[in-house]
Amino acid sequence: MTKKPTMPATPPAVRANVSVAAPASSEEAPTSSRATRAAERRAAIVDAAMEEFIARGFAATRLDDIAKRAGVAKGTIYLHFKDKESMFEELVRIVIVPVVARLTTLPPPAGSVRDLIEAFAGNFLREVIGTRRGDLVRLIVAEGPRFPSVADFYYREVVSRGIAAMRALIELGIARGEIRDKDLARYPQILVAPAMIAVIWQSLFARHAPLDAQDMLRVHLDLIFGERRTT
Amino acid sequence: MTKKPTMPATPPAVRANVSVAAPASSEEAPTSSRATRAAERRAAIVDAAMEEFIARGFAATRLDDIAKRAGVAKGTIYLHFKDKESMFEELVRIVIVPVVARLTTLPPPAGSVRDLIEAFAGNFLREVIGTRRGDLVRLIVAEGPRFPSVADFYYREVVSRGIAAMRALIELGIARGEIRDKDLARYPQILVAPAMIAVIWQSLFARHAPLDAQDMLRVHLDLIFGERRTT
DNA sequence: AAAATATGACTGACTAGTCAGTCATAGTCA
DNA sequence: TGACTATGACTGACTAGTCAGTCATATTTT
Numbered sequence: 001m002t003k004k005p006t007m008p009a010t011p012p013a014v015r016a017n018v019s020v021a022a023p024a025s026s027e028e029a030p031t032s033s034r035a036t037r038a039a040e041r042r043a044a045i046v047d048a049a050m051e052e053f054i055a056r057g058f059a060a061t062r063l064d065d066i067a068k069r070a071g072v073a074k075g076t077i078y079l080h081f082k083d084k085e086s087m088f089e090e091l092v093r094i095v096i097v098p099v100v101a102r103l104t105t106l107p108p109p110a111g112s113v114r115d116l117i118e119a120f121a122g123n124f125l126r127e128v129i130g131t132r133r134g135d136l137v138r139l140i141v142a143e144g145p146r147f148p149s150v151a152d153f154y155y156r157e158v159v160s161r162g163i164a165a166m167r168a169l170i171e172l173g174i175a176r177g178e179i180r181d182k183d184l185a186r187y188p189q190i191l192v193a194p195a196m197i198a199v200i201w202q203s204l205f206a207r208h209a210p211l212d213a214q215d216m217l218r219v220h221l222d223l224i225f226g227e228r229r230t231t
Numbered sequence: 232m233t234k235k236p237t238m239p240a241t242p243p244a245v246r247a248n249v250s251v252a253a254p255a256s257s258e259e260a261p262t263s264s265r266a267t268r269a270a271e272r273r274a275a276i277v278d279a280a281m282e283e284f285i286a287r288g289f290a291a292t293r294l295d296d297i298a299k300r301a302g303v304a305k306g307t308i309y310l311h312f313k314d315k316e317s318m319f320e321e322l323v324r325i326v327i328v329p330v331v332a333r334l335t336t337l338p339p340p341a342g343s344v345r346d347l348i349e350a351f352a353g354n355f356l357r358e359v360i361g362t363r364r365g366d367l368v369r370l371i372v373a374e375g376p377r378f379p380s381v382a383d384f385y386y387r388e389v390v391s392r393g394i395a396a397m398r399a400l401i402e403l404g405i406a407r408g409e410i411r412d413k414d415l416a417r418y419p420q421i422l423v424a425p426a427m428i429a430v431i432w433q434s435l436f437a438r439h440a441p442l443d444a445q446d447m448l449r450v451h452l453d454l455i456f457g458e459r460r461t462t
Numbered sequence: 463a464a465a466a467t468a469t470g471a472c473t474g475a476c477t478a479g480t481c482a483g484t485c486a487t488a489g490t491c492a
Numbered sequence: 493t494g495a496c497t498a499t500g501a502c503t504g505a506c507t508a509g510t511c512a513g514t515c516a517t518a519t520t521t522t
Contacts (some may be wrong), residue, residue: 009292015395028336033487033488034486034488034500034501035500035501037487038501041502043499045239051344054307056290056375056377057286057288057289057290057373057374057377059287059288059290059291060289060290060377061479062476062477063477063478063479064478066287071355071469072502072503073480073502073503073504074478074503074504075479075481075501075502075503075504076501076502076503077479078478078479078480079500079501079502083478083479084478084479090404100349101359111257114271118475120435121279132430138372138373138376140435141369141372141373141435142288142369142373142374143288143373144434145289145369145434145435146287146433149487151435151436152439155435155436155439155440159436159439160439160440164406181453181454181458184445184450184451184454186446186450187446187447187450188431189425189432189442189447190425190447190450190451190454192420192428193424193425193427193428194418194420194424195424196424196427196428196431197420197424197427197428198420200372200427201420203375203376204375204376204382205386205390207384208383208391209385209386209391213421216417216418216420216421219414219415219417219421220418220421222412222414223415223421223454223455224454227341227412268467272468293510293511293512294511294513295511298470303468303469304468304469304470305469305470305493305513306468306469306513306515307467307468307469308472308512309512309514310467310468314512314513315512315513345504357508373472396522
Protein backbone atom coordinates (compact mmCIF):
# COMPACT_ATOMS: atom_id res chain seq x y z
CA MET A 1 0.00 0.00 0.00
CA THR A 2 1.41 3.33 -0.98
CA LYS A 3 -0.40 5.15 1.72
CA LYS A 4 -3.03 4.32 4.26
CA PRO A 5 -6.36 4.37 2.50
CA THR A 6 -8.32 3.76 5.61
CA MET A 7 -10.13 6.67 7.06
CA PRO A 8 -9.37 7.26 10.73
CA ALA A 9 -11.62 5.43 13.09
CA THR A 10 -14.03 7.54 15.05
CA PRO A 11 -11.71 9.80 16.97
CA PRO A 12 -11.44 9.09 20.66
CA ALA A 13 -13.28 12.31 21.43
CA VAL A 14 -16.50 10.79 20.13
CA ARG A 15 -16.91 8.07 22.68
CA ALA A 16 -19.07 5.08 22.12
CA ASN A 17 -22.65 5.67 23.05
CA VAL A 18 -22.78 2.09 24.15
CA SER A 19 -20.38 1.42 26.93
CA VAL A 20 -19.73 -1.89 28.54
CA ALA A 21 -18.48 -0.39 31.73
CA ALA A 22 -19.81 2.32 33.94
CA PRO A 23 -18.86 5.79 32.66
CA ALA A 24 -15.21 4.74 32.98
CA SER A 25 -13.64 7.73 34.64
CA SER A 26 -10.94 8.04 32.08
CA GLU A 27 -7.93 8.84 34.27
CA GLU A 28 -6.70 8.25 37.73
CA ALA A 29 -9.54 6.96 39.75
CA PRO A 30 -7.89 4.37 42.00
CA THR A 31 -11.31 4.01 43.45
CA SER A 32 -10.81 0.40 43.43
CA SER A 33 -9.20 -2.85 44.25
CA ARG A 34 -7.02 -4.69 41.82
CA ALA A 35 -9.84 -6.87 40.64
CA THR A 36 -12.05 -3.88 40.00
CA ARG A 37 -9.39 -2.04 38.07
CA ALA A 38 -8.79 -5.13 35.99
CA ALA A 39 -12.46 -5.35 35.15
CA GLU A 40 -12.49 -1.70 34.17
CA ARG A 41 -9.56 -2.23 31.88
CA ARG A 42 -11.19 -5.22 30.29
CA ALA A 43 -14.27 -3.15 29.64
CA ALA A 44 -12.16 -0.36 28.19
CA ILE A 45 -10.54 -2.86 25.86
CA VAL A 46 -13.91 -4.19 24.77
CA ASP A 47 -15.20 -0.69 24.07
CA ALA A 48 -12.10 0.26 22.14
CA ALA A 49 -12.10 -2.98 20.19
CA MET A 50 -15.73 -2.52 19.22
CA GLU A 51 -15.04 0.96 17.89
CA GLU A 52 -12.06 -0.19 15.90
CA PHE A 53 -13.64 -3.33 14.52
CA ILE A 54 -16.74 -1.41 13.47
CA ALA A 55 -14.65 1.27 11.82
CA ARG A 56 -12.18 -0.98 10.02
CA GLY A 57 -13.41 -4.56 10.04
CA PHE A 58 -11.62 -7.47 11.62
CA ALA A 59 -8.62 -7.92 9.36
CA ALA A 60 -7.72 -4.25 9.05
CA THR A 61 -7.93 -3.49 12.75
CA ARG A 62 -4.60 -3.20 14.52
CA LEU A 63 -4.25 -4.38 18.07
CA ASP A 64 -1.89 -1.47 18.67
CA ASP A 65 -4.74 0.89 17.89
CA ILE A 66 -7.12 -0.91 20.19
CA ALA A 67 -4.52 -0.74 22.92
CA LYS A 68 -3.90 2.95 22.37
CA ARG A 69 -7.59 3.74 22.34
CA ALA A 70 -8.15 1.73 25.50
CA GLY A 71 -5.21 3.46 27.16
CA VAL A 72 -3.46 0.18 27.75
CA ALA A 73 -0.33 -1.59 26.57
CA LYS A 74 -0.66 -4.19 23.90
CA GLY A 75 0.44 -6.95 26.19
CA THR A 76 -2.46 -6.20 28.50
CA ILE A 77 -4.89 -7.23 25.83
CA TYR A 78 -3.37 -10.68 25.90
CA LEU A 79 -3.99 -10.95 29.62
CA HIS A 80 -7.69 -10.73 28.87
CA PHE A 81 -8.05 -12.40 25.50
CA LYS A 82 -6.33 -15.34 23.87
CA ASP A 83 -5.82 -13.67 20.52
CA LYS A 84 -7.36 -11.27 18.06
CA GLU A 85 -9.84 -13.81 16.81
CA SER A 86 -11.22 -14.87 20.13
CA MET A 87 -11.31 -11.25 21.20
CA PHE A 88 -13.61 -10.57 18.28
CA GLU A 89 -15.80 -13.52 19.09
CA GLU A 90 -16.07 -12.69 22.76
CA LEU A 91 -16.70 -9.08 21.92
CA VAL A 92 -19.78 -9.99 19.94
CA ARG A 93 -21.09 -12.12 22.78
CA ILE A 94 -20.40 -9.47 25.38
CA VAL A 95 -22.20 -6.76 23.48
CA ILE A 96 -25.08 -8.79 22.10
CA VAL A 97 -26.16 -10.74 25.15
CA PRO A 98 -27.42 -7.84 27.27
CA VAL A 99 -29.32 -6.39 24.33
CA VAL A 100 -31.11 -9.66 23.72
CA ALA A 101 -31.83 -9.93 27.41
CA ARG A 102 -33.39 -6.49 27.40
CA LEU A 103 -35.35 -6.90 24.19
CA THR A 104 -36.76 -10.27 25.13
CA THR A 105 -37.96 -9.00 28.46
CA LEU A 106 -41.28 -8.24 26.94
CA PRO A 107 -43.45 -5.58 28.45
CA PRO A 108 -46.58 -6.91 30.14
CA PRO A 109 -48.58 -8.67 27.43
CA ALA A 110 -51.36 -6.17 27.69
CA GLY A 111 -53.07 -4.48 24.80
CA SER A 112 -53.38 -5.47 21.19
CA VAL A 113 -50.81 -7.42 19.24
CA ARG A 114 -50.09 -4.30 17.29
CA ASP A 115 -49.30 -2.48 20.51
CA LEU A 116 -46.91 -5.26 21.47
CA ILE A 117 -45.15 -5.15 18.17
CA GLU A 118 -45.00 -1.38 18.25
CA ALA A 119 -43.40 -1.52 21.66
CA PHE A 120 -40.90 -3.95 20.25
CA ALA A 121 -40.20 -1.76 17.26
CA GLY A 122 -39.83 1.26 19.50
CA ASN A 123 -37.21 -0.51 21.57
CA PHE A 124 -35.45 -1.64 18.47
CA LEU A 125 -35.40 1.87 17.08
CA ARG A 126 -34.02 3.26 20.28
CA GLU A 127 -31.55 0.52 21.10
CA VAL A 128 -30.29 -0.59 17.73
CA ILE A 129 -31.07 1.47 14.65
CA GLY A 130 -28.58 4.27 14.25
CA THR A 131 -26.52 3.23 17.27
CA ARG A 132 -23.21 1.48 17.67
CA ARG A 133 -25.19 -1.69 18.08
CA GLY A 134 -26.65 -1.24 14.67
CA ASP A 135 -23.14 -0.95 13.33
CA LEU A 136 -22.32 -4.14 15.16
CA VAL A 137 -25.11 -5.93 13.34
CA ARG A 138 -23.66 -4.74 10.07
CA LEU A 139 -20.26 -5.94 11.24
CA ILE A 140 -21.67 -9.39 11.91
CA VAL A 141 -23.17 -9.50 8.46
CA ALA A 142 -19.80 -8.44 7.12
CA GLU A 143 -17.61 -10.87 9.03
CA GLY A 144 -20.06 -13.69 9.50
CA PRO A 145 -18.83 -15.83 6.63
CA ARG A 146 -15.27 -15.65 7.93
CA PHE A 147 -16.35 -16.34 11.51
CA PRO A 148 -18.73 -19.25 11.42
CA SER A 149 -18.72 -19.34 15.19
CA VAL A 150 -19.93 -15.75 15.29
CA ALA A 151 -22.58 -16.41 12.69
CA ASP A 152 -23.69 -19.51 14.58
CA PHE A 153 -23.85 -17.64 17.83
CA TYR A 154 -25.77 -14.81 16.28
CA TYR A 155 -28.19 -17.17 14.62
CA ARG A 156 -28.75 -19.15 17.77
CA GLU A 157 -29.03 -16.29 20.23
CA VAL A 158 -30.60 -13.56 18.17
CA VAL A 159 -32.04 -14.63 14.87
CA SER A 160 -33.78 -17.87 15.76
CA ARG A 161 -35.17 -16.42 18.98
CA GLY A 162 -36.27 -13.26 17.27
CA ILE A 163 -37.95 -15.20 14.50
CA ALA A 164 -39.68 -17.46 17.01
CA ALA A 165 -40.90 -14.53 19.06
CA MET A 166 -42.21 -12.75 16.00
CA ARG A 167 -43.93 -15.89 14.80
CA ALA A 168 -45.68 -16.25 18.14
CA LEU A 169 -46.88 -12.66 17.96
CA ILE A 170 -48.06 -13.09 14.41
CA GLU A 171 -49.99 -16.23 15.31
CA LEU A 172 -51.57 -14.42 18.20
CA GLY A 173 -52.49 -11.61 15.86
CA ILE A 174 -54.05 -14.03 13.44
CA ALA A 175 -55.97 -15.79 16.20
CA ARG A 176 -57.33 -12.47 17.43
CA GLY A 177 -58.24 -11.36 13.96
CA GLU A 178 -55.85 -8.44 13.96
CA ILE A 179 -53.83 -9.88 11.12
CA ARG A 180 -55.57 -10.93 7.95
CA ASP A 181 -52.81 -12.74 6.09
CA LYS A 182 -52.37 -16.23 7.56
CA ASP A 183 -49.26 -16.99 5.51
CA LEU A 184 -47.32 -14.30 7.31
CA ALA A 185 -46.68 -16.70 10.18
CA ARG A 186 -44.57 -18.78 7.84
CA TYR A 187 -42.22 -15.88 7.18
CA PRO A 188 -41.73 -13.72 10.23
CA GLN A 189 -38.72 -12.39 8.31
CA ILE A 190 -41.18 -10.21 6.41
CA LEU A 191 -42.20 -8.52 9.61
CA VAL A 192 -38.62 -7.81 10.56
CA ALA A 193 -37.16 -7.04 7.15
CA PRO A 194 -37.77 -3.28 7.08
CA ALA A 195 -36.15 -2.91 10.48
CA MET A 196 -33.05 -4.71 9.27
CA ILE A 197 -32.98 -2.66 6.11
CA ALA A 198 -33.16 0.45 8.25
CA VAL A 199 -30.11 -0.68 10.21
CA ILE A 200 -28.11 -1.23 7.05
CA TRP A 201 -29.39 1.90 5.39
CA GLN A 202 -28.33 4.11 8.28
CA SER A 203 -24.87 2.61 8.14
CA LEU A 204 -24.35 2.93 4.42
CA PHE A 205 -26.62 5.48 2.85
CA ALA A 206 -27.74 7.84 5.57
CA ARG A 207 -25.59 10.62 4.15
CA HIS A 208 -27.02 10.19 0.67
CA ALA A 209 -30.62 9.93 1.70
CA PRO A 210 -31.57 10.00 5.36
CA LEU A 211 -34.28 7.53 6.25
CA ASP A 212 -37.02 8.16 8.77
CA ALA A 213 -36.94 4.65 10.18
CA GLN A 214 -39.71 5.25 12.67
CA ASP A 215 -42.12 6.46 10.05
CA MET A 216 -41.18 3.65 7.71
CA LEU A 217 -41.87 1.04 10.37
CA ARG A 218 -45.21 2.66 11.06
CA VAL A 219 -46.16 2.42 7.40
CA HIS A 220 -45.07 -1.18 7.36
CA LEU A 221 -47.22 -2.04 10.36
CA ASP A 222 -50.14 -0.27 8.72
CA LEU A 223 -49.62 -2.58 5.79
CA ILE A 224 -49.80 -5.64 8.00
CA PHE A 225 -52.52 -4.57 10.41
CA GLY A 226 -54.45 -2.17 8.23
CA GLU A 227 -54.59 1.57 8.86
CA ARG A 228 -54.24 2.58 12.46
CA ARG A 229 -57.62 3.50 13.81
CA THR A 230 -56.96 6.77 15.63
CA THR A 231 -57.83 5.70 19.13
CA MET B 232 -1.34 -15.73 14.34
CA THR B 233 -0.36 -19.24 15.28
CA LYS B 234 -2.12 -20.78 12.35
CA LYS B 235 -4.38 -19.64 9.60
CA PRO B 236 -7.88 -19.53 10.98
CA THR B 237 -9.45 -18.63 7.70
CA MET B 238 -11.22 -21.38 5.89
CA PRO B 239 -9.95 -21.93 2.39
CA ALA B 240 -11.69 -19.89 -0.24
CA THR B 241 -13.93 -21.82 -2.54
CA PRO B 242 -11.50 -24.25 -4.14
CA PRO B 243 -10.63 -23.48 -7.74
CA ALA B 244 -12.55 -26.55 -8.87
CA VAL B 245 -15.82 -24.87 -8.00
CA ARG B 246 -15.74 -22.07 -10.51
CA ALA B 247 -17.83 -18.97 -10.23
CA ASN B 248 -21.28 -19.39 -11.60
CA VAL B 249 -21.07 -15.82 -12.73
CA SER B 250 -18.29 -15.33 -15.19
CA VAL B 251 -17.22 -12.07 -16.66
CA ALA B 252 -15.69 -13.64 -19.71
CA ALA B 253 -16.87 -16.29 -22.06
CA PRO B 254 -16.33 -19.82 -20.67
CA ALA B 255 -12.62 -18.98 -20.44
CA SER B 256 -11.01 -22.05 -21.93
CA SER B 257 -8.63 -22.56 -19.07
CA GLU B 258 -5.49 -23.62 -20.95
CA GLU B 259 -3.81 -23.03 -24.22
CA ALA B 260 -6.28 -21.57 -26.61
CA PRO B 261 -4.22 -19.09 -28.62
CA THR B 262 -7.42 -18.59 -30.52
CA SER B 263 -6.87 -14.95 -30.43
CA SER B 264 -5.09 -11.76 -31.02
CA ARG B 265 -3.17 -9.97 -28.34
CA ALA B 266 -6.03 -7.73 -27.44
CA THR B 267 -8.35 -10.67 -27.03
CA ARG B 268 -5.93 -12.60 -24.87
CA ALA B 269 -5.39 -9.55 -22.72
CA ALA B 270 -9.13 -9.17 -22.27
CA GLU B 271 -9.44 -12.82 -21.30
CA ARG B 272 -6.71 -12.47 -18.73
CA ARG B 273 -8.30 -9.38 -17.34
CA ALA B 274 -11.59 -11.20 -17.04
CA ALA B 275 -9.89 -14.16 -15.36
CA ILE B 276 -8.37 -11.77 -12.85
CA VAL B 277 -11.72 -10.16 -12.17
CA ASP B 278 -13.37 -13.55 -11.65
CA ALA B 279 -10.63 -14.72 -9.35
CA ALA B 280 -10.61 -11.48 -7.42
CA MET B 281 -14.36 -11.64 -6.92
CA GLU B 282 -14.12 -15.15 -5.51
CA GLU B 283 -11.36 -14.21 -3.15
CA PHE B 284 -12.86 -10.95 -1.99
CA ILE B 285 -16.20 -12.62 -1.36
CA ALA B 286 -14.55 -15.42 0.57
CA ARG B 287 -12.17 -13.33 2.66
CA GLY B 288 -13.11 -9.67 2.45
CA PHE B 289 -10.91 -6.92 1.14
CA ALA B 290 -8.19 -6.67 3.76
CA ALA B 291 -7.63 -10.40 4.20
CA THR B 292 -7.42 -11.18 0.50
CA ARG B 293 -3.93 -11.78 -0.85
CA LEU B 294 -3.01 -10.68 -4.33
CA ASP B 295 -0.86 -13.79 -4.59
CA ASP B 296 -3.97 -15.89 -4.18
CA ILE B 297 -5.87 -13.93 -6.79
CA ALA B 298 -2.97 -14.35 -9.18
CA LYS B 299 -2.73 -18.05 -8.53
CA ARG B 300 -6.45 -18.56 -8.98
CA ALA B 301 -6.45 -16.54 -12.17
CA GLY B 302 -3.49 -18.54 -13.46
CA VAL B 303 -1.39 -15.44 -13.80
CA ALA B 304 1.69 -13.95 -12.19
CA LYS B 305 1.24 -11.28 -9.60
CA GLY B 306 2.91 -8.67 -11.75
CA THR B 307 0.32 -9.21 -14.44
CA ILE B 308 -2.37 -7.93 -12.14
CA TYR B 309 -0.55 -4.63 -12.03
CA LEU B 310 -0.68 -4.40 -15.79
CA HIS B 311 -4.44 -4.24 -15.51
CA PHE B 312 -5.11 -2.50 -12.21
CA LYS B 313 -3.38 0.31 -10.39
CA ASP B 314 -3.47 -1.32 -6.99
CA LYS B 315 -5.53 -3.54 -4.74
CA GLU B 316 -7.94 -0.80 -3.82
CA SER B 317 -8.79 0.31 -7.31
CA MET B 318 -9.03 -3.30 -8.37
CA PHE B 319 -11.74 -3.77 -5.77
CA GLU B 320 -13.55 -0.65 -6.88
CA GLU B 321 -13.40 -1.53 -10.54
CA LEU B 322 -14.45 -5.05 -9.76
CA VAL B 323 -17.67 -3.85 -8.22
CA ARG B 324 -18.41 -1.66 -11.21
CA ILE B 325 -17.58 -4.40 -13.69
CA VAL B 326 -19.82 -6.94 -12.04
CA ILE B 327 -22.69 -4.69 -11.05
CA VAL B 328 -23.19 -2.67 -14.21
CA PRO B 329 -24.39 -5.48 -16.49
CA VAL B 330 -26.77 -6.76 -13.83
CA VAL B 331 -28.35 -3.37 -13.45
CA ALA B 332 -28.54 -3.06 -17.20
CA ARG B 333 -30.34 -6.36 -17.44
CA LEU B 334 -32.69 -5.79 -14.51
CA THR B 335 -33.68 -2.30 -15.61
CA THR B 336 -34.53 -3.50 -19.09
CA LEU B 337 -38.09 -3.99 -18.03
CA PRO B 338 -40.24 -6.45 -19.86
CA PRO B 339 -42.95 -4.82 -21.95
CA PRO B 340 -45.16 -2.88 -19.53
CA ALA B 341 -48.08 -5.14 -20.19
CA GLY B 342 -50.28 -6.72 -17.57
CA SER B 343 -50.99 -5.68 -14.03
CA VAL B 344 -48.55 -3.95 -11.74
CA ARG B 345 -48.37 -7.09 -9.73
CA ASP B 346 -47.30 -8.99 -12.81
CA LEU B 347 -44.58 -6.43 -13.43
CA ILE B 348 -43.30 -6.65 -9.92
CA GLU B 349 -43.44 -10.41 -10.00
CA ALA B 350 -41.39 -10.44 -13.16
CA PHE B 351 -38.93 -8.20 -11.42
CA ALA B 352 -38.81 -10.42 -8.38
CA GLY B 353 -38.37 -13.49 -10.55
CA ASN B 354 -35.37 -11.95 -12.25
CA PHE B 355 -33.95 -10.93 -8.94
CA LEU B 356 -34.37 -14.42 -7.56
CA ARG B 357 -32.66 -15.94 -10.54
CA GLU B 358 -29.91 -13.41 -11.02
CA VAL B 359 -29.02 -12.39 -7.50
CA ILE B 360 -30.39 -14.35 -4.57
CA GLY B 361 -28.24 -17.34 -3.86
CA THR B 362 -25.68 -16.48 -6.56
CA ARG B 363 -22.22 -15.01 -6.46
CA ARG B 364 -23.84 -11.68 -7.15
CA GLY B 365 -25.80 -11.99 -3.98
CA ASP B 366 -22.56 -12.57 -2.16
CA LEU B 367 -21.20 -9.49 -3.82
CA VAL B 368 -24.09 -7.46 -2.45
CA ARG B 369 -23.23 -8.73 1.00
CA LEU B 370 -19.62 -7.80 0.37
CA ILE B 371 -20.62 -4.26 -0.53
CA VAL B 372 -22.61 -3.99 2.66
CA ALA B 373 -19.58 -5.31 4.48
CA GLU B 374 -16.92 -3.10 2.95
CA GLY B 375 -19.05 -0.09 2.15
CA PRO B 376 -18.06 1.97 5.16
CA ARG B 377 -14.38 1.50 4.34
CA PHE B 378 -14.88 2.24 0.66
CA PRO B 379 -17.01 5.33 0.42
CA SER B 380 -16.46 5.39 -3.31
CA VAL B 381 -17.94 1.91 -3.58
CA ALA B 382 -20.86 2.79 -1.37
CA ASP B 383 -21.44 5.96 -3.39
CA PHE B 384 -21.31 4.08 -6.64
CA TYR B 385 -23.66 1.43 -5.35
CA TYR B 386 -26.08 3.99 -4.05
CA ARG B 387 -26.03 5.97 -7.26
CA GLU B 388 -26.19 3.10 -9.73
CA VAL B 389 -28.26 0.53 -7.90
CA VAL B 390 -30.05 1.75 -4.83
CA SER B 391 -31.36 5.11 -5.95
CA ARG B 392 -32.41 3.75 -9.32
CA GLY B 393 -34.01 0.71 -7.79
CA ILE B 394 -35.89 2.79 -5.28
CA ALA B 395 -37.06 5.18 -7.99
CA ALA B 396 -38.23 2.33 -10.20
CA MET B 397 -40.09 0.69 -7.33
CA ARG B 398 -41.68 3.97 -6.39
CA ALA B 399 -42.92 4.45 -9.92
CA LEU B 400 -44.43 0.97 -9.92
CA ILE B 401 -46.05 1.52 -6.56
CA GLU B 402 -47.57 4.79 -7.69
CA LEU B 403 -48.90 3.10 -10.77
CA GLY B 404 -50.34 0.38 -8.59
CA ILE B 405 -52.02 2.95 -6.38
CA ALA B 406 -53.39 4.83 -9.39
CA ARG B 407 -54.83 1.64 -10.79
CA GLY B 408 -56.30 0.64 -7.48
CA GLU B 409 -54.18 -2.49 -7.17
CA ILE B 410 -52.44 -1.20 -4.08
CA ARG B 411 -54.52 0.01 -1.18
CA ASP B 412 -51.91 1.60 1.06
CA LYS B 413 -50.99 5.02 -0.32
CA ASP B 414 -48.13 5.53 2.13
CA LEU B 415 -46.19 2.70 0.59
CA ALA B 416 -44.99 5.01 -2.16
CA ARG B 417 -43.06 6.95 0.46
CA TYR B 418 -41.04 3.86 1.41
CA PRO B 419 -40.31 1.63 -1.55
CA GLN B 420 -37.72 0.10 0.75
CA ILE B 421 -40.57 -1.86 2.30
CA LEU B 422 -41.28 -3.49 -1.03
CA VAL B 423 -37.66 -4.48 -1.49
CA ALA B 424 -36.75 -5.35 2.09
CA PRO B 425 -37.65 -9.05 2.04
CA ALA B 426 -35.61 -9.56 -1.12
CA MET B 427 -32.58 -7.99 0.52
CA ILE B 428 -33.10 -10.03 3.64
CA ALA B 429 -33.23 -13.13 1.49
CA VAL B 430 -29.86 -12.25 -0.04
CA ILE B 431 -28.26 -11.85 3.36
CA TRP B 432 -30.00 -14.86 4.81
CA GLN B 433 -28.74 -17.16 2.08
CA SER B 434 -25.24 -15.92 2.69
CA LEU B 435 -25.24 -16.25 6.45
CA PHE B 436 -27.89 -18.63 7.67
CA ALA B 437 -28.81 -20.91 4.81
CA ARG B 438 -27.12 -23.85 6.48
CA HIS B 439 -28.94 -23.27 9.76
CA ALA B 440 -32.34 -22.76 8.25
CA PRO B 441 -32.80 -22.76 4.50
CA LEU B 442 -35.17 -20.09 3.27
CA ASP B 443 -37.58 -20.52 0.40
CA ALA B 444 -37.05 -17.05 -0.96
CA GLN B 445 -39.48 -17.42 -3.81
CA ASP B 446 -42.33 -18.42 -1.52
CA MET B 447 -41.48 -15.67 0.92
CA LEU B 448 -41.59 -13.03 -1.79
CA ARG B 449 -44.95 -14.39 -2.94
CA VAL B 450 -46.35 -14.06 0.57
CA HIS B 451 -44.99 -10.56 0.77
CA LEU B 452 -46.65 -9.54 -2.47
CA ASP B 453 -49.89 -11.06 -1.25
CA LEU B 454 -49.57 -8.78 1.73
CA ILE B 455 -49.22 -5.73 -0.47
CA PHE B 456 -51.68 -6.60 -3.21
CA GLY B 457 -54.06 -8.80 -1.34
CA GLU B 458 -54.40 -12.53 -1.98
CA ARG B 459 -53.65 -13.55 -5.52
CA ARG B 460 -56.89 -14.13 -7.35
CA THR B 461 -56.28 -17.42 -9.11
CA THR B 462 -56.51 -16.23 -12.68
C1' DA C 463 15.09 -7.88 -34.28
C1' DA C 464 12.27 -4.69 -31.81
C1' DA C 465 8.24 -4.07 -29.12
C1' DA C 466 4.96 -5.52 -26.22
C1' DT C 467 3.81 -8.57 -22.44
C1' DA C 468 4.40 -11.47 -18.73
C1' DT C 469 6.97 -13.29 -14.85
C1' DG C 470 8.22 -14.10 -10.00
C1' DA C 471 12.09 -13.13 -6.89
C1' DC C 472 12.77 -9.45 -4.06
C1' DT C 473 12.15 -5.45 -0.84
C1' DG C 474 10.55 -2.91 2.86
C1' DA C 475 6.78 -1.51 5.60
C1' DC C 476 3.83 -3.33 8.75
C1' DT C 477 1.80 -6.20 12.67
C1' DA C 478 0.24 -10.36 15.72
C1' DG C 479 1.92 -12.23 19.47
C1' DT C 480 5.79 -12.87 23.27
C1' DC C 481 8.16 -12.34 27.56
C1' DA C 482 11.62 -10.50 30.84
C1' DG C 483 11.18 -7.02 33.87
C1' DT C 484 8.56 -3.31 36.75
C1' DC C 485 5.81 -1.71 40.45
C1' DA C 486 1.36 -0.78 42.82
C1' DT C 487 -1.35 -3.35 45.81
C1' DA C 488 -2.40 -7.17 49.11
C1' DG C 489 -0.91 -9.93 52.66
C1' DT C 490 2.01 -11.08 56.76
C1' DC C 491 4.52 -10.46 60.82
C1' DA C 492 6.63 -8.05 64.92
C1' DT D 493 0.71 0.30 63.38
C1' DG D 494 4.55 0.14 60.42
C1' DA D 495 7.94 -2.58 57.89
C1' DC D 496 8.80 -6.11 55.02
C1' DT D 497 7.53 -9.68 51.38
C1' DA D 498 4.72 -11.79 47.78
C1' DT D 499 1.73 -11.33 43.99
C1' DG D 500 0.32 -10.68 39.48
C1' DA D 501 -1.38 -6.92 36.54
C1' DC D 502 0.89 -4.28 33.44
C1' DT D 503 4.40 -2.74 30.15
C1' DG D 504 6.67 -2.18 25.58
C1' DA D 505 10.74 -3.59 23.04
C1' DC D 506 11.36 -7.42 20.33
C1' DT D 507 10.71 -11.52 17.03
C1' DA D 508 9.03 -13.88 13.35
C1' DG D 509 6.31 -13.62 9.77
C1' DT D 510 3.21 -11.51 6.09
C1' DC D 511 2.13 -9.24 1.91
C1' DA D 512 1.51 -5.06 -1.42
C1' DG D 513 3.97 -3.39 -4.85
C1' DT D 514 8.46 -3.25 -7.92
C1' DC D 515 11.50 -4.30 -11.59
C1' DA D 516 15.20 -6.87 -14.01
C1' DT D 517 14.66 -10.62 -16.83
C1' DA D 518 12.30 -13.93 -19.89
C1' DT D 519 8.86 -14.89 -23.32
C1' DT D 520 5.82 -14.01 -27.06
C1' DT D 521 4.09 -11.36 -30.85
C1' DT D 522 4.69 -8.50 -34.87
